Amino acid sequence: MSEPAPTFRIAGEIGREAEEAVRTRLAGRYARGVIDRDEVARVAAMRLHTFEGDEGASEIFRRCCVTWDVDRELPITSHRAVVGPLLVTVKRFARRLLRFLTEAQLSRQRDFNWNLLLVLRELLERERR
């Protein structure tokens, strides 16, 4: 039986040294049961849950994916030309100062949104099927 194609290539003599070292280390881990082939196959087979809906449903779901993370910092801006930079600095400072008051609620809201997002995707996918 022919050898499988190498997984990687590093130029020069050092490449052969690296291949040998990686092969030996990995074989040792398999032999000791640190890694098992079932786990390797399971992880390799894991697929991403993207969204195969029509364009309209897909766009609605995408917008939900934008806003679910309420903890994600919104950019701080000001439309005022002269005092704008000062206002931005003040707003940034105020947001940091008040963060401890909102953190617990934001965290709960974030958990709720995340779970709802997964349910929403499942429902939309089921409807499509």
Add this chain to the structure above:
Amino acid sequence: MPRSVHQLVPNLAFGDAISQQALTLRRLLRGMGFGSEIFAEHVDAQLAGEARSYRELRNRAGPDVAVVYHFSIGSEVTDVYRLLPNPRVLVYHNITPPEFFRGVNAKVAALCARGREELAALRVHSALAVADSEFNRRELEAIGFERTTVFPIVLDPDRYVSRPIDRLERAYRDGHVNFLHVGRLVPNKRIEDVLKVFYFYRRRINPDSRLFLVGIDTDMEIYSVALRQLIHDLGLSGIALAGRATQRELVTYYRLAHVYLCMSEHEGFCVPLLEAMHFGVPVIAYAAGAVPETLGGAGALVMRKDFPEIAELAGLVSEAGRVRESLIVAGRDRVRQFFPESLQPRLRELVDSIWP
């Protein structure tokens, strides 16, 4: 009147590779004695004053004024370029094949499909088409461009001299092995495979490790949610989703990294590989698109996605030793070939060929 080489870009955005290339080329062109301006449709507030409105370009017609267009999909700028009477050069930075966006963003997929048609229509409007890699040049040739050549992305080392951010240094310089991936969270970059490699490393080789994913997910939010779910399903911790990074933050992440990991299946050039090599971070990258030519033998090129084996390789190159040292030295040698002083003669040659 001296000859001018102006550049046209849809967006001049801070931190974007194409915008950076336009700014660097302008500096080099001016250094060679050419008049050179950038014309753009949108300009980031941070770069205000660096570009003029693309509409002004119509007033710069003339045989001694060449226009270089950094092609981008779905932009009004393409129509302006098409109608210019000047000598015109198209620069192609690649369009991601639409199939990568299936299930993630139908609009972007449609835009990419249309982009290939738009590009083909520019064949007759360009005296020369320049690609930033041989991989991209072959695509241009396949579309039917007659005069094509390669001019790579210039890496200006002066951009990376900023002081690292103390807050990040304190948080992450703690003896852990830091993996790094830089780039937008887009499906062609196969971030899921980066996660799978990291899973085996952290779970089976070294729990004192983390992975920085530096990059935004704009328009790719469905993909980014799917990645978060995969992280959850793998029961994986130690992942820092850094999002958008300022230049100083980017520099800090490179300084903190021990290994750069790229599992992308479509790249027209891949600037982060050069950046990693510049910072002495050994690169492990999957051999797809232009990645092998950008690496130029100076990194570990992955031919087969065997996740535990790649994790083992990452472990080996993250340790002090001959393999790590040789990759760092090779990387530093390689990246010098993309420095402005190395590419200036080639740029001169290219500009001269516009006016044979």
